Every structure is written in C-alpha cells, then in structure tokens.
Amino acid sequence: MANLQTNFxxxxxxxxxxxxxxPPTDREVNVTRAFKAGWGGVVWKTLGEDPHVVNVNGPxxxxxxxxxxxxxxxxxxxxITDRPLEVNLREIKAVKKAWPDRAIVVSLMVPxxxxxxxxxxxxxEETGADGIELNFGCPHGMSERGMGAAVGQVPEYVEMVAxxxxxxxxxxxxxKLTPNITDIRQPARxxxxxxxxxxxxxxxxxxxxxxxxxxxAPSPHIDGKGTHGGYCxxxxxxxxxxxVSEIARDPETKxxxxxxxxxxxxxxxxxxxxxxxxGTVQVCTAAMTYGFKIVEEMKSGLSDWMDGKGYSxxxxxxxxxxxxxxxxxxxxxxxxxxxxxxQESCIKxxxxxxxxEDTSHQAxxxxxxxxxxxEVNDAECVGCNLCVSVCPVEGCITMEHLTEGVDARTGxxxxxxxxxxxxxxxxxxxxxxx
Amino acid sequence: MPSDxxxxxxxxxxxxxxxxxxxxxxxxxxxxxEADRCYFCHDAPCVTACPTGIDIxxxxxxxxxxxxxxxxxxxxxxxxLGGMCARVCPTETLxxxxxxxxxxxxxxxxxxxLQRYATDHLMAAGVHPFERAASTGRKVAVVGAGxxxxxCAHRLSMLGHDVTIFEAKPKGGGLNExxxxxxxxxxxxxxxxxxxxxxxxxxxxxxxxxxxxxVALDALIADYDAVFLGLGLGATNGLGIAGEQLEGVxxxxxxxxxxxxxxxxxxxxxxxxxxxIGGGMTAIDAAVQSKLLGAEEVTLVYRRGADRMNASAYxxxxxxxxxxxxxxxxxxxxxxxxxxxxxxxxxxxxxxxEDGKLVDTGERYTLEADxxxxxxxxxxxxxxxxxxxxxxxxxxxxxxxxxxxxxSHPKVWAGGDAVAGGEDLTVAAVEDGxxxxxxxxxxxxxx
Numbered sequence: 001m002a003n004l005q006t007n008f009x010x011x012x013x014x015x016x017x018x019x020x021x022x023p024p025t026d027r028e029v030n031v032t033r034a035f036k037a038g039w040g041g042v043v044w045k046t047l048g049e050d051p052h053v054v055n056v057n058g059p060x061x062x063x064x065x066x067x068x069x070x071x072x073x074x075x076x077x078x079x080i081t082d083r084p085l086e087v088n089l090r091e092i093k094a095v096k097k098a099w100p101d102r103a104i105v106v107s108l109m110v111p112x113x114x115x116x117x118x119x120x121x122x123x124x125e126e127t128g129a130d131g132i133e134l135n136f137g138c139p140h141g142m143s144e145r146g147m148g149a150a151v152g153q154v155p156e157y158v159e160m161v162a163x164x165x166x167x168x169x170x171x172x173x174x175x176k177l178t179p180n181i182t183d184i185r186q187p188a189r190x191x192x193x194x195x196x197x198x199x200x201x202x203x204x205x206x207x208x209x210x211x212x213x214x215x216x217a218p219s220p221h222i223d224g225k226g227t228h229g230g231y232c233x234x235x236x237x238x239x240x241x242x243x244v245s246e247i248a249r250d251p252e253t254k255x256x257x258x259x260x261x262x263x264x265x266x267x268x269x270x271x272x273x274x275x276x277x278x279g280t281v282q283v284c285t286a287a288m289t290y291g292f293k294i295v296e297e298m299k300s301g302l303s304d305w306m307d308g309k310g311y312s313x314x315x316x317x318x319x320x321x322x323x324x325x326x327x328x329x330x331x332x333x334x335x336x337x338x339x340x341x342x343q344e345s346c347i348k349x350x351x352x353x354x355x356x357e358d359t360s361h362q363a364x365x366x367x368x369x370x371x372x373x374x375e376v377n378d379a380e381c382v383g384c385n386l387c388v389s390v391c392p393v394e395g396c397i398t399m400e401h402l403t404e405g406v407d408a409r410t411g412x413x414x415x416x417x418x419x420x421x422x423x424x425x426x427x428x429x430x431x432x433x434x
Numbered sequence: 435m436p437s438d439x440x441x442x443x444x445x446x447x448x449x450x451x452x453x454x455x456x457x458x459x460x461x462x463x464x465x466x467x468e469a470d471r472c473y474f475c476h477d478a479p480c481v482t483a484c485p486t487g488i489d490i491x492x493x494x495x496x497x498x499x500x501x502x503x504x505x506x507x508x509x510x511x512x513x514x515l516g517g518m519c520a521r522v523c524p525t526e527t528l529x530x531x532x533x534x535x536x537x538x539x540x541x542x543x544x545x546x547x548l549q550r551y552a553t554d555h556l557m558a559a560g561v562h563p564f565e566r567a568a569s570t571g572r573k574v575a576v577v578g579a580g581x582x583x584x585x586c587a588h589r590l591s592m593l594g595h596d597v598t599i600f601e602a603k604p605k606g607g608g609l610n611e612x613x614x615x616x617x618x619x620x621x622x623x624x625x626x627x628x629x630x631x632x633x634x635x636x637x638x639x640x641x642x643x644x645x646x647x648x649v650a651l652d653a654l655i656a657d658y659d660a661v662f663l664g665l666g667l668g669a670t671n672g673l674g675i676a677g678e679q680l681e682g683v684x685x686x687x688x689x690x691x692x693x694x695x696x697x698x699x700x701x702x703x704x705x706x707x708x709x710x711i712g713g714g715m716t717a718i719d720a721a722v723q724s725k726l727l728g729a730e731e732v733t734l735v736y737r738r739g740a741d742r743m744n745a746s747a748y749x750x751x752x753x754x755x756x757x758x759x760x761x762x763x764x765x766x767x768x769x770x771x772x773x774x775x776x777x778x779x780x781x782x783x784x785x786x787x788e789d790g791k792l793v794d795t796g797e798r799y800t801l802e803a804d805x806x807x808x809x810x811x812x813x814x815x816x817x818x819x820x821x822x823x824x825x826x827x828x829x830x831x832x833x834x835x836x837x838x839x840x841x842s843h844p845k846v847w848a849g850g851d852a853v854a855g856g857e858d859l860t861v862a863a864v865e866d867g868x869x870x871x872x873x874x875x876x877x878x879x880x881x
Contacts, residue, residue: 066470067466067467067469067470067498068466068467068470069463347534347535347537347538348475348479348534348537349473349475349476349534350475350476350477350478351473351474351475351476353476354476354477366476366477372477372479392473392538393538
C-alpha cells in the first residue's frame with residue numbers, strides 16, 4: 001500500500017488532501033468532523049481584523065447544474081470569517097492540540113499595512129498552527145475594501161505583503177493567488193520574490209451565475225439585486241490545471257511549491273494536479289456538495305492508483321507531467337493522426353458526422369451501400385478530435401497515429417522526424433534549419 | 435358450473451385503482467433527466483421510425499430547455515393526435531426500437547412518455563396552438579371521426595378549407611373513444627383531445643350520420659370539393675366453429691366498446707372464467723381489462739407462437755403481469771354449452787408450424803369458460819359504398835389508395851384502417867389523414 005504522507009514546506013500531513021480555506025473550515029466543530037473523516041489537513045477559513053465582517057442574510061451560493069441536478073459549478077459571495085478573531089484563535093489552538101498529526105494552515109486577510117500584519121502574525125503563531133496562507137484571491141466584497149483579489153491583482157503588493165509576513169513570522173508562508181488576472185505567472189513570481197515559501201491556486205473566478213428572466217436581475221439575488229461572486233467546482237478544474245502548469249513550468253517559479261485548488265472532486269483530479277506539480281491539493285466544493293466522507297474515496301483511489309503504477313510515495317510522481325507541457329510552437333507538426341470509428345461499438349447516432357459536416361472538415365461519411373454507416377474519409381480528416389469529443393460511446397472513436405505511408409489529406413509522405421512551427425516554411429519568423 | 439357473467443366483481447375503489455393511468459405523467463424533474471438522455475442524433479432513426487415523422491430529437495431538446503409548449507407544437511405539427519399516440523403507440527416497435535440508446539444499452543429514451551409530458555402541458559394550457567390559413571372557400575367532407583378523419587380535417591382546416599365530418603356513432607374519436615384500453619386513456623382523454631383538435635375552428639362534426647344510411651357518397655361528391663373516407667373497420671371476423679352463437683360468446687371489440695362507454699366500470703359484466711381468442715392488441719386489451727374487472731381466470735389463446743402475435747412484446751408482458759395466462763399453438767374447435775344453455779367450455783386443437791404452414795397436431799384440450807371473447811381480427815365493410823354511382827376500387831377487401839391516399843375516384847381520398855396495406859395503428863391513421871389533406875389541398879389549390 002502506497003504511502004500517502006506528505007511533507008509540504010515541512011508541514012507534515014498523513015495524506016495530501018487538505019480542505020481549502022472556506023466555510024468547511026470556519027469552525028472547530030467542522031474541522032474536527034473533517035479530521036475524524038480522515039482529511040490530512042485544513043486551511044482555516046480566513047481570519048481578519050476585529051470587528052469581524054458580516055455576511056448577507058440572503059443566498060450566499062448559486063449553482064450550475066446538469067439536467068440531473070449534479071452540481072457542476074458553485075458560486076459564492078461569502079466573506080472571510082464572520083466571527084471574532086479571538087474565538088477563531090482559541091479554536092485553532094484547541095484543534096491543533098487535539099490533532100497534532102494533521103496540518104493546520106491559517107488563512108489571513110488584513111489591510112495592506114505592515115502594522116496590521118505584524119499585529120496578527122504572533123497571534124496566529126501562538127496557536128501552534130503549521131503555517132499561514134495569505135488570501136490574495138477573494139474576488140468579492142473584500143476586494144472592494146482593498147483586500148483579497150485587489151492585492152492579488154497587483155504583483156507589487158503581493159511581493160510586499162509576502163515580504164512583511166516572512167519578516168515577521170517563523171511560520172511557512174503560502175500565497176493564495178487569484179485567477180482573475182491576465183498572466184498567473186506574474187503574481188507567482190512576485191510571491192517568490194517576496195520570499196513566500198509556496199503558492200496555492202486558484203481562488204475563485206469572478207462569476208455571475210445567471211439572470212432571473214422574470215425579475216431581470218442576476219441570480220441568485222438579494223432583495224432584487226445581485227453581485228458577482230466567486231466560481232468554483234468541477235467546472236473550473238481545467239482553468240486551474242492550466243494556471244498550475246504555467247507556474248510549474250515557468251523557469252522563474254518552477255521550484256516554488258504549489259498547493260493546488262480548483263474543482264478537485266476525485267482522486268484522479270488530485271493525481272492530475274499533483275502530476276502537474278502540486279505537493280498537496282485543497283478541496284472545498286466537493287466537500288460542500290457531498291460532505292467530508294468523499295476523502296475516503298480520494299485516499300483509497302490515489303493509493304490504489306499509486307500501487308498500480310508502482311509509486312510508493314507521493315514525491316515519486318509529483319511534477320512528472322510538467323516536462324510534457326510545452327508551447328504550441330514546439331508541438332510536432334509531422335505527427336499525423338486519423339479518426340477511426342469502431343463499427344462494433346458504434347450506435348449510429350450520427351453526431352460525429354453532423355458536427356464534422358456542419359462545423360469542421362466534412363470528413364465523416366454517413367452512408368455506405370445505402371445503409372446508415374459512419375466512416376472516416378482520410379482524405380479530409382485533420383485529426384482534430386471533435387468526433388471523439390462528441391461521441392457518446394467511450395472508446396468508439398479513437399485516433400490512429402500514422403507512422404508510415406502517405407497522409408491521404410495532404411498527399412505528403414508521413415515524415416517520421418520531429419518538426420515544429422519554429423522551422424516551418426510557412427513561418428515568416430522561422431529559424432533556419434541547421 | 436353455471437355461467438357467472440356479472441358486474442361488481444370488485445369494489446368501485448379496486449376497479450378505479452386497477453384502471454388507473456398505465457404510465458402516469460412524468461414530473462418535471464423526471465422529464466429533464468429522461469430528456470437529457472437523448473443524444474440529439476443526426477437524421478435520427480427514431481424520426482424515420484415514426485409513421486408521422488415527428489422531429490423527436492427537437493421536441494425532446496425543447497423539453498430539456500424548459501420549453502414544453504414549443505415541444506408540443508413540434509409534436510402536434512407533425513401529428514395532431516400526438517397526445518393519444520403518446521399513450522397508445524407501440525413505441526417499443528417504432529421510435530423507441532430505433533433509438534440508438536436501445537442499441538447502446540437496451541434502454542431507449544422513453545420517447546412516448548416525454549411526448550405525453552409535452553402534449554399534456556400544452557393541452558392543460560387550453561390554447562389551440564395552430565391558426566387557420568386564409569379561407570380558400572373550398573369545402574371538404576370527411577367521413578368518420580376516427581384518428582384518420584380527425585387528422586385529415588384538422589390539416590385541411592389549417593390550410594384554409596372548411597370541413598364537415600360525418601360520424602355514424604354518437605361520439606367522435608373512433609377507436610380512441612371506443613376501442614383503446616381504458617387505462618391507456620384515462621380521464622376522458624379521447625374526448626378532451628377531440629375538443630382540443632376541433633378548437634382550431636372550421637370543422638363541423640355531425641354525429642349520428644352514417645355513410646350509406648344517412649348520407650350518400652354520391653351526394654357528398656356532388657356537394658363537396660373533395661371527400662375523405664376514414665371509415666375504419668366495421669365488421670369482426672368470426673371463429674366459424676360450433677357454439678359461436680351461444681350466450682357468453684362476445685366480440686372483444688364490443689366488449690371493449692361497452693366498457694369504454696360504461697358510466698361505472700365496476701358495473702361492466704365479465705365472466706368468472708374468460709377465454710380470449712386472438713393475438714393482437716384487441717385480444718390483449720380485452721384480456722387485461724377482463725382481469726382488471728375481476729375475472730378470476732383469464733386465458734388468451736393464440737394459434738401460433740408468441741413471436742407471431744401482433745401484440746407487441748411489451749403488451750404481452752403487460753398481460754402476463756396483470757395475471758392473464760397466455761397460451762400459444764392452439765386453435766378453437768368447439769364452444770360447449772352447459773346445463774343453462776350458456777357457454778361452459780371451449781375446446782382447442784393444438785397446432786404446430788410445418789414449413790410455415792399451420793397444421794393440427796391431433797392433441798386436444800378444453801378450457802372451462804363462461805365468457806369467450808373473440809379477437810381474431812376485423813374486416814372492412816364495403817356496404818356504405820355500395821349502390822353509389824361513384825366507384826371506389828377495393829384491394830384485398832379494403833379501399834385501394836395510393837401514396838397520396840387518393841382512391842380510384844378523383845374526388846375521393848381515404849385513410850386509416852379502411853385502406854389496404856396499412857398497419858392498423860392510430861399513428862398510421864393520423865399520417866394517412868395528414869397526407870390525404872395535403873394531397874387534397876394540392877388538388878384543390880394547385881399548390
């Protein structure tokens with residue numbers, strides 16, 4: 001059985017599954033329940049200065065559902081903790097004492113003034129917490145007050161506050177990044193420059209969930225008005241994966257530890273983020289959808305997968321996929337694939353045909369000998385994968401890699417050599433071949 | 435054992451429960467989940483399989499996007515009796531058999547139930563969804579207010595023609611009103627649907643007007659610009675065996691008609707031991723309803739195997755589920771009377787298939803019965819056409835009509851069960867009526 005123990009910035013946890021700073025980690029009762037359920041660690045819901053903030057008394061959440069009411073995306077307008085600082089500190093201390101083997105990182109958000117940080121850091125240190133996470137991501141409410149995403153969107157502020165914290169505490173400092181920015185590498189580089197020990201990402205994405213067409217207001221709405229919230233859940237995973245990979249492969253930040261967040265719902269999601277460079281993963285929406293028990297599936301699934309692959313510890317696969325993330329310009333343009341439809345498993349829905357016909361390359365025939373029959377025309381197929389993407393039968397359409405002969409579409413022989421855009425004759429900026 | 439045919443075998447509450455809606459209306463959530471299963475196929479096989487060519491993927495997508503009224507318009511635009519067809523179509527041999535989900539997982543999208551979800555929604559709103567085109571000033575006579583006639587009349591009215599329907603029975607609706615099993619069309623659905631269809635206007639329904647009795651074909655041809663014959667099948671086939679005239683031997687069609695028109699179902703008389711002869715939908719409907727009325731033993735006997743029955747596999751399993759015993763490979767030989775002179779038993783000769791020919795095996799058995807329901811098919815009655823100067827050619831005992839449903843007479847069209855080569859399905863009759871209307875429209879306007 002694989003060892004799931006993690007050591008992230010010296011913070012040890014029995015498994016890489018942490019609960020992200022959010023409602024599930026707001027109180028002792030919740031965190032205790034989480035640890036009983038088997039979570040490896042928590043990032044305590046963001047503390048701020050007293051007097052504590054207040055939340056709306058209307059809906060805080062909105063959801064995107066599939067038609068069978070599976071929750072695909074969640075949006076929230078909840079603020080940081082709405083309890084007194086002292087209460088949170090007392091509870092953190094008690095929980096850490098009761099659960100010394102679990103990771104407790106405390107999320108913080110105070111005004112962008114060094115004194116404010118200097119004041120709160122020793123208080124947190126005193127709880128025995130393992131580290132701090134700087135909430136530079138919250139996209140709603142707090143950002144209007146110059147905190148959260150308002151800091152995370154300005155790399156100079158990120159660097160400055162990270163530095164203040166490093167100078168004023170012995171605890172490891174994790175900077176939580178907002179995705180509501182053009183280039184995620186900029187704040188990550190700034191965090192590193194400021195001395196941060198790690199970054200965590202992504203925080204939630206600015207979102208309006210829908211429009212109530214009866215009252216003509218955003219939904220959900222409070223007394224007829226709505227505001228943007230932060231979007232999370234399975235829908236945001238691809239965005240988070242991209243941002244994590246950008247930081248993991250950026251020469252300036254490639255050694256910066258990452259705690260990944262963003263739609264992680266299953267062990268496989270976690271494994272993917274870890275392969276993309278994350279040392280731990282943080283989960284929120286999945287727990288808020290199903291409860292804490294899901295960690296059992298995550299632990300057993302990750303462990304079984306690691307056993308199957310022969311990985312005995314987490315560090316053996318963290319970051320293993322990063323070298324295979326590249327720029328478009330380095331993709332092999334001589335690599336040719338053609339779609340293949342398995343006639344045995346084809347149920348003849350015709351979707352591959354119609355999407356190819358209407359929206360792509362007219363490369364799938366719909367008829368053979370007067371019968372309904374779907375087959376790929378190699379002379380038109382560009383190997384785009386749209387048919388695979390829309391086929392309702394998994395494995396029915398596959399992509400075959402041509403290694404010899406002629407590409408029926410271009411009439412050109414298959415070139416076994418690697419060749420990319422940088423040297424392509426159509427590229428006016430090409431570099432001369434050696 | 436004396437004959438025991440009577441009503442009140444079960445309490446009114448038991449009968450009401452037995453005859454409850456076979457497939458209750460889907461809830462909104464159920465409809466969403468089921469609609470979400472549709473793959474929105476290209477050139478969808480289900481559409482090809484539907485005799486009326488309803489754009490099924492489109493109407494399902496309209497349900498999925500919370501537009502059940504639009505969905506119903508898609509359905510009714512192709513099949514104005516989409517509500518009844520959603521209830522009575524043998525979908526497992528039509529659209530649902532063709533569904534790619536049937537290929538994939540033997541669980542087709544429940545197209546019939548989704549169709550009912552949409553059409554019930556629109557009908558509940560009480561607004562007729564179609565408008566009549568500007569009047570053409572043309573008049574068309576439709577004979578028979580069954581599915582073919584109603585469909586034809588509605589389409590003609592939509593196209594701007596004025597229609598008069600002549601119906602022999604006291605109510606319109608045809609088999610929808612008189613012939614469908616009660617649990618498939620509860621709450622007077624046939625009547626409500628007819629009212630809904632006629633609400634388009636421009637259609638006059640004259641009841642109690644039988645062709646050849648109250649109105650003559652020649653007169654219709656003279657008085658109207660075109661005539662559509664949706665006469666249905668007027669006669670039932672006889673067994674041709676001894677004892678057929680005994681009290682207790684009943685045409686299944688008459689039994690079902692009486693049941694459908696009964697003001698209180700529990701009062702419908704049914705035997706204690708019922709034997710149904712036949713293998714089609716009528717046989718199944720008669721057998722199942724006998725059981726639901728409280729008959730103790732109901733046995734359906736068919737002369738060939740289960741695979742040759744006209745009733746679908748689903749209908750056969752429904753009958754078994756309701757407690758009907760299905761017996762195959764036997765033909766009735768003789769109906770025997772008891773001491774009271776009424777039916778007491780029916781004896782059968784076992785049969786087998788010999789190179790496609792049905793032959794006797796020589797083995798016999800007898801079933802005790804106080805009621806024998808005959809359901810071995812119906813026949814077209816050409817009598818209403820006799821004596822007219824206008825000659826309507828027949829083919830195989832039914833009216834001959836082309837793909838455009840035009841008969842041998844240039845002013846007369848026909849459709850439904852009365853026409854040769856049809857499938858004897860409600861949905862096929864609706865299509866006949868629609869196609870005939872389009873052909874009539876083309877003939878009258880040159881369009």
